[in-house]
Amino acid sequence: MVIKQLARHKEENDFEQFYNKISAMEPDLRKFMTRSLKAAENQGAIDRGFYNADELLDEIYLEMFEEFADYMDKEKIKTILFSKAVQKIEEKKIIEQETPEYISTEEMLKEELNALDEQFTMDADGDLILNTELDDISYKQISDRPNNVILDTTLEQELIKKLDLNDSLLPSLERRTTFGALFTNIPPRTKSVLELYAFGNRSHFEISEILEVPETVIDRIMEKMNERFRLIE
Template sequence: MIIKLLKAHKQKEDFYAFYKKIETHVPEVREFISRSLKAAENEGKLDRGYYDPQGILDEVYLAVFSEFDSEWDEKALRYYLLKIAVDKLDEKKVLEATVSTPVSTGDLLNEELSRLKEDFTTDGDGDLILNTELDDISYKQEKRYRHDIYMDEIVENPILEKLKLDDAFQLSARRRAFFGYLYSTIPQISKTIFELQVFGNQSAPEISLIMDTEEEKIRRVLKMITERFKRV
């Protein structure tokens, strides 16, 4: 039904009606953009408030309006919306060079999967810390473990809910800071995969289409990130 209505709006060049129909029918696109932007701001990858989620959403809808194919079904529409949303967000992020590389997403994920295996322990003061940081000269000299990475509730709450940590996570500020720190250390493509699952409400098969990589690799990324958080 929605495809038929969108086709009619497209034929009339009625972008406003087209826009409102998609916005009502696929609200997860707005949620994904808003929360992914906020997460990037929390980590200092984007200036806070510099990018407007509505502006990015407008870009996504305009692209879909231009490329709309009446042969799409609802699943294809949702896939295309989120794929464009990922591309638009990547353009805004500091790691844009990584995303624009000609190397395939699958090849990049091979490297990221090895980085996700990093373990963490406690230091002499009882602070949680990644093992790799114990060899960091700046840590040894100044103990510069980043205790100040707190995520906004719009980012933190859906993650805690998805991982079923919301009850157990009413803990100390130090533990919440480490949770934010762990999130900041997830490699960029893996983080996009996780955000598509949590903020975009997408399944592993759907994410594999959006990210153009193997479903098995998507599942491994999601499993490793989940395990990392559940050890906090």
């Protein structure tokens, strides 16, 4: 029914009605966009308050209006919408300036998986610390990774809930700082997977469709993410 309505609005060139229908189709899309932009702000990847989730969604819906075809089904449209949302957020970061266009998302995710096992060490007091001197395998560059990031409480709670972590995980500033550093130092494409899962409420299969990578790769990434965050439980 919704697809027929969208097709009619497209045929009539009525973007306003098209917008009203498609924006109500997937409420989690706005949540994903808002949370992901906020996370990027927390990490200093984009300027605070410079980008607006609703404005970016307007761009996405306009693109969807222009590209819409009546052979698309509802799930396909949702996949396209989330894929465009990921692309919009990546465009607002400096990642695209460093990422060679010829490297596929699947190849980058596999390389980032290899990096995830070697991100941490222990200091003399037995406390978990981040090893910030590692090579960034994804982009073959050495970068200084921030270790003093504190995420907004809403983002922390979303991640804790989706990763099924202990509710009392963050009782102190030190724990929150470590949690923020763990999240911030996740490689870029892997972070997109986690944000789609935690902020976009997407399943492993849906993420694989959005990013066009095998579901087995998404499964492995989420296993690594659970291992990573359970280091501070």
